[in-house]
Amino acid sequence: MTVSTITTAPIPGQKPGTSGLRKKVTVFQQAHYLENFVQSIFDTVPELNGGVLVLGGDGRYYNRVAVQTILKMAAANGVVRVLVGQGGFLSTPAASCVIRKYHATGGIILSASHNPGGADGDFGIKYNIDNGGPAPEKITDAIYARTQALLEYRISDQANIPLEKKGSYTLESMLVEVIDPVADYAELMQKIFDFDAIRAWFAQGHRMHFDAMSAISGPYAKQIFEGMLGAAPGTVVNGEPLEDFGGHHPDPNPAHATDLIRIMALPDAPELGAASDGDADRNMIVGRNFLVSPSDSLAIMAANAALIPAYKAGISGVARSMPTSRAADLVAKALDVPCYETPTGWKFFGNLLDAGRATLCGEESYGSGSNHVREKDGVWAVLFWLNLLAITGKSVNGIVTEHWARFGRHYYSRHDYEALDVGIANALMAHLREQLAGLAGQCFGAYCVAMADDFAYDDPVDGSRTANQGVRVLFENGARVVYRLSGTGTEGATLRVYLELFEGNSAQHAVPVQEMLAELIVIAGDLAQIAMRTGRKEPDVIA
Ligand code: G16
Numbered sequence: 079m080t081v082s083t084i085t086t087a088p089i090p091g092q093k094p095g096t097s098g099l100r101k102k103v104t105v106f107q108q109a110h111y112l113e114n115f116v117q118s119i120f121d122t123v124p125e126l127n128g129g130v131l132v133l134g135g136d137g138r139y140y141n142r143v144a145v146q147t148i149l150k151m152a153a154a155n156g157v158v159r160v161l162v163g164q165g166g167f168l169s170t171p172a173a174s175c176v177i178r179k180y181h182a183t184g185g186i187i188l189s190a191s192h193n194p195g196g197a198d199g200d201f202g203i204k205y206n207i208d209n210g211g212p213a214p215e216k217i218t219d220a221i222y223a224r225t226q227a228l229l230e231y232r233i234s235d236q237a238n239i240p241l242e243k244k245g246s247y248t249l250e251s252m253l254v255e256v257i258d259p260v261a262d263y264a265e266l267m268q269k270i271f272d273f274d275a276i277r278a279w280f281a282q283g284h285r286m287h288f289d290a291m292s293a294i295s296g297p298y299a300k301q302i303f304e305g306m307l308g309a310a311p312g313t314v315v316n317g318e319p320l321e322d323f324g325g326h327h328p329d330p331n332p333a334h335a336t337d338l339i340r341i342m343a344l345p346d347a348p349e350l351g352a353a354s355d356g357d358a359d360r361n362m363i364v365g366r367n368f369l370v371s372p373s374d375s376l377a378i379m380a381a382n383a384a385l386i387p388a389y390k391a392g393i394s395g396v397a398r399s400m401p402t403s404r405a406a407d408l409v410a411k412a413l414d415v416p417c418y419e420t421p422t423g424w425k426f427f428g429n430l431l432d433a434g435r436a437t438l439c440g441e442e443s444y445g446s447g448s449n450h451v452r453e454k455d456g457v458w459a460v461l462f463w464l465n466l467l468a469i470t471g472k473s474v475n476g477i478v479t480e481h482w483a484r485f486g487r488h489y490y491s492r493h494d495y496e497a498l499d500v501g502i503a504n505a506l507m508a509h510l511r512e513q514l515a516g517l518a519g520q521c522f523g524a525y526c527v528a529m530a531d532d533f534a535y536d537d538p539v540d541g542s543r544t545a546n547q548g549v550r551v552l553f554e555n556g557a558r559v560v561y562r563l564s565g566t567g568t569e570g571a572t573l574r575v576y577l578e579l580f581e582g583n584s585a586q587h588a589v590p591v592q593e594m595l596a597e598l599i600v601i602a603g604d605l606a607q608i609a610m611r612t613g614r615k616e617p618d619v620i621a
Pocket of ligand 1 (some may be wrong): 096097190191192355359360399422423424425441443445563564565566567574
C-alpha cells in the first residue's frame with residue numbers, strides 16, 4: 079500500500095459551468111482528466127487535509143470508477159474520513175443533507191444532472207462546501223485556475239472499497255464509511271412535512287404517479303412514497319437507477335417526460351403526477367391534464383408555506399433566479415417579505431439561505447428548494463405538493479387556478495435552441511448587448527420597451543458582483559424576454575429564450591401558453607435575429 083505522486087500536465091477547458099464540470103464521459107475517460115480536476119479541488123480546499131468528505135453520485139455511467147478513484151485520491155491527500163453512499167449513490171439533495179448533518183468539510187458530487195447518461199452520454203463533478211451547497215464562484219474559479227497549473231497528483235494504490243456493502247473500511251489511514259444513501263434524507267423529510275396527513279390521504283385511495291426516469295430519485299421515492307407514506311406499489315415507475323437511465327433523457331419537462339404527460343392526460347389519471355431528473359434535484363409537478371410551471375410552483379409554495387409544518391411560522395423571504403417568472407414576487411409582496419433575484423445557478427442562493435434572508439428558492443429550470451439543505455430538491459418539492467393536497471383536499475388544478483385568480487397569471491415559456499455553433503451563439507448575444515442602450519422607448523406593435531439591460535447581481539450578503547448574467551428586455555405592458563446561453567450543456571451552445579407575460583384577468587387564464595405568448599415570441603425572435611443567425615426556424619425544446 080503506497081501513495082504515488084503521478085506527473086501530469088494542465089488540461090485546458092476544466093472550467094466549472096452553472097453547476098460543476100460537465101463533459102462527455104469520453105472526455106472524463108481521458109488519461110488524468112478526472113484526477114487533475116480532483117487534485118485541483120484538494121489543492122484549492124486545504125481544509126480537506128484532515129477533514130471529512132461526503133462522496134456520491136447519481137449512478138450514471140462512470141460513477142463507480144470515479145468514486146473509487148476519488149476515494150484513493152482522498153486517502154492520499156490527507157482526508158481522515160469519507161462518507162460514501164452505498165453503491166456510490168447519493169442524490170444531490172441527499173449529499174447536501176449528509177454534509178450538513180455530519181458537519182463534513184465538503185462533498186464531491188458526481189452528476190451531469192439532467193443531461194443524458196451512458197458511455198456516450200455526459201458525466202460531471204462538482205464540489206460542495208460545508209454548508210452543503212455548491213461552492214461559490216470564488217472557489218470554482220480557484221479550482222479552475224489550479225487545473226491550469228497542475229503538474230502532479232497523489233493517489234493510493236490500495237484495492238477498491240466494496241461499495242455494495244454498508245460498513246466501515248480503511249484506505250491507507252482514512253476511514254471510509256459506506257452509508258445508506260436514503261436514511262438521513264428520509265429522516266429529514268419527516269421533520270419537514272406532515273407525514274400523517276399524507277399517509278391518510280393515500281389511505282383514502284388518492285393516487286400519485288412518480289416517474290424516476292431510471293435515475294437516482296427512484297430509491298428515495300420508493301422508500302418515502304411507497305414505504306413510509308403507503309402509496310400503492312407501482313406509484314414509482316422507472317425506479318431503478320440505471321447507468322444509462324434506460325435510454326431516458328432524465329430531464330423532467332414536457333419534452334422529455336412524455337410518458338408522464340400522457341398518463342396524466344388519461345381519463346383515470348391520478349391526482350398528482352411528478353418526475354425528477356438524473357440527480358433528483360429537479361421536479362416536475364403535473365395535475366390531471368394540467369402542467370404546473372416551475373415558476374408558478376415556487377409562487378404557490380410561498381403562498382401556502384404556512385400549511386407545511388416546517389414553515390408554519392412563516393418564511394423570511396423568497397429567492398428566484400432572474401429568468402424565473404415574477405409570480406413569486408407578487409406573493410412575497412403580499413406576505414411582506416423580500417424577494418431576491420439572483421443569476422441562474424443554485425450556488426447563488428447559498429448566502430441568502432445561510433443568512434436567513436430567504437426560506438424558499440426556485441428556478442424556472444424545474445428546481446425548487448428551501449433552507450432544509452443547500453441544493454434544490456425534487457422529492458422535497460413533490461412532498462410539498464402532496465402535503466398541500468392532503469391538507470387542503472383540493473386538486474392540483476384547483477390550487478393553481480385559485481392562485482391565478484388571486485395574484486394573476488404569469489404566462490411563461492422557455493424556448494431552447496440547442497447545439498448551436500458557439501461562435502454564432504456568442505455573436506447573437508453580442509448583437510443583443512449592442513442594442514441595449516437604444517431599446518428603451520422602442521415599440522414593437524403593442525409591446526413598448528420600458529427597460530433593457532445585461533443582468534448583474536450584487537450579493538447582499540458578501541457584496542460580490544456577478545455581471546453578464548443574461549440580457550433582459552422589459553416591456554411596459556408587463557411582458558419580459560430574457561436571453562442567455564446555458565452553462566450546463568456539453569455540445570456547442572444552447573440559447574435559452576425566456577418569455578413571460580402577465581395577465582391579471584382570470585377570464586383570460588385558460589388560454590394556451592404558446593398562443594398567449596405568440597406575439598412576444600415573434601418579437602423575441604426578431605430582436606435577436608434568431609432565424610437569420612442560427613438558421614433555426616423552431617426551438618428544439620419548449621418548456
Ligand atoms: C443547474 C443549476 C441551476 C440552473 C440549471 C440550468 O441545474 O443548478 O441553477 O438553473 O442548471 O442552467 P443553464 O440554464 O445554465 O443550463 P442542474 O439541475 O443541471 O444541476
